[in-house]
Amino acid sequence: MSLENEKDIIEKAKKDPHAFAELFDYYFDKIFHYILYRTGNAETARDIAAEVFFKAQKNIKNFRFMGYPFSAWLYRMAGNEIISYFRHKKFEPLSLEAYLEDNKIEGPASRQDLSEEIIKAQELADSNGAYCAVKQALFKLDPLYQEVIVLKFLQEKSIKEICEILGKKEGTVKSLISRALEMIRKEDGVKSFTQIK
Secondary structure, eight states: OOHHHHHHHHHHHHHOGGGHHHHHHHHHHHHHHHHHHHHSOHHHHHHHHHHHHHHHHHHGGGOOOSSSOHHHHHHHHHHHHHHHHHHHSOOOOOOHHHHHHHTTOOOOSSHHHHHHHHHHHHHHHHHOHHHHHHHHHHHTSOHHHHHHHIIIIISOOOHHHHHHHHTOOHHHHHHHHHHHHHHHHHSTTOOOSTTOO
């Protein structure tokens, strides 16, 4: 999606909630997988992602282009929802099925298809050897360190993109990544994060 095209879609979505479906279709998988790597659980990730898109749609009228892409706004929202989930553990996000139905967005054809997609996503995360090798060490980190590691190594974001998502300067982001890697390497059995592609 080009930046100009995205701007047009966002402007339409501010007036017509159904226009948001195109943004949902384009970004859902990216945000879902980011949340999956942060939580380690596909069901939880699915529900948190639904909450992120519900809030994004509800608040899109407040979105302004300030030099950062729309995706940075979504990632930031996702990061906040993940923190809320871990902080409260009573987090009751909107279900994905309800979100898709309420907004007439094409989703999996049935509950069975949705269950299969969740199982596949969980298997994909669990089969990522590099992720599995550092998963336990990753979850012991402060959420900000988790965030930079997942964005850099599992979402393959550039330093510039991470700066946009976190609203931090380049030097700060590089320092966070360096410190996070050092903490992960100190964990037993974790030698390197360089295997992650």
